[in-house]
Amino acid sequence: MPEDLLTIGEVATRAGVATSAVRYYERRGLLRADARQSGQRRYRPETLRRLVFIGMLQAAGLALDDIEGILNTSTVTEWKAIAARRLTDLDEKIAQLQHAREVLAAALFCRYDHPATQCRIMGAEIDRRLAETESPPVAWRPTTL
Amino acid sequence: MPEDLLTIGEVATRAGVATSAVRYYERRGLLRADARQSGQRRYRPETLRRLVFIGMLQAAGLALDDIEGILNTSTVTEWKAIAARRLTDLDEKIAQLQHAREVLAAALFCRYDHPATQCRIMGAEIDRRLAETESPPVAWRPTTL
DNA sequence: TTGACACTTGAACCCGAGTTCAAGTCAAGT
DNA sequence: ACTTGACTTGAACTCGGGTTCAAGTGTCAA
Numbered sequence: 269m270p271e272d273l274l275t276i277g278e279v280a281t282r283a284g285v286a287t288s289a290v291r292y293y294e295r296r297g298l299l300r301a302d303a304r305q306s307g308q309r310r311y312r313p314e315t316l317r318r319l320v321f322i323g324m325l326q327a328a329g330l331a332l333d334d335i336e337g338i339l340n341t342s343t344v345t346e347w348k349a350i351a352a353r354r355l356t357d358l359d360e361k362i363a364q365l366q367h368a369r370e371v372l373a374a375a376l377f378c379r380y381d382h383p384a385t386q387c388r389i390m391g392a393e394i395d396r397r398l399a400e401t402e403s404p405p406v407a408w409r410p411t412t413l
Numbered sequence: 414m415p416e417d418l419l420t421i422g423e424v425a426t427r428a429g430v431a432t433s434a435v436r437y438y439e440r441r442g443l444l445r446a447d448a449r450q451s452g453q454r455r456y457r458p459e460t461l462r463r464l465v466f467i468g469m470l471q472a473a474g475l476a477l478d479d480i481e482g483i484l485n486t487s488t489v490t491e492w493k494a495i496a497a498r499r500l501t502d503l504d505e506k507i508a509q510l511q512h513a514r515e516v517l518a519a520a521l522f523c524r525y526d527h528p529a530t531q532c533r534i535m536g537a538e539i540d541r542r543l544a545e546t547e548s549p550p551v552a553w554r555p556t557t558l
Numbered sequence: 559t560t561g562a563c564a565c566t567t568g569a570a571c572c573c574g575a576g577t578t579c580a581a582g583t584c585a586a587g588t
Numbered sequence: 589a590c591t592t593g594a595c596t597t598g599a600a601c602t603c604g605g606g607t608t609c610a611a612g613t614g615t616c617a618a
Contacts, residue, residue, distance in 0.1 A: 328513030
């Protein structure tokens, strides 16, 4: 018996996930145990790497379905297509969050004080958003929303 | 009866959310209908703005509980504290996503081809992550994960 | 041989953020 | 009078990504 096989607890802690998550990934088809020793799952170090890989893609905002696709497709073009699509989404999301960040940060310097909806930076952004959806503008008065 | 009141359908479409979401926000205490006309909710334009405000904070990654806090706290320091905490989270998340974006983008240029786990850029990042959790390093060989 | 301990299973549950559904109400138009 | 259409309600359901639970199994040490 090769002793370089890891238990579920080992791969889980080393990959920084819960054992329940590892079993869940197996259910979802992202992973297989490489062996069983008296019923217990055993993993090759490569599988630990695979687990970390899953975590990376997850951190990049990919859903488990996409990750499964990337791991289980048979051609380069196929997985790169999925990755490229998600890269676009990711860029969009980063841009959105950056904008949100600006607004939120600016609001912290706002001294129209209370309540938050009174803040004129927020107010201006609300106007922008309302205008965007090409609806008739609603007049801005410093009223409690 | 003041005719500048909006129906739920109006506020919803103008704010870009579903009517069910508006009712849900009301249940959660983020919102109140300003009036009722034969049982139906009516909203002042300010409430439409409030709805957009909710959407903005949501886009910045705030949970409805936080948003409720920001809307319903009584002091400036209180809502700014919440916002500041979330701003930190937001910065962290943006940084994470940017890193993930780099890796993903780089992977698309990788020509170790198939499968995705073979990509050496991904491989290097996996190593970095494994090293980070101060676990003993696992040797890198180009094996299927 | 009795514990302790880490694992096994399927099934049920959790969370956040809503959506969907059935059954009912109301006002307007024909 | 009847239909249409937008609303009302509470309760149940959805979805993703897991977690928790009860009941059982295997291995090791005292």
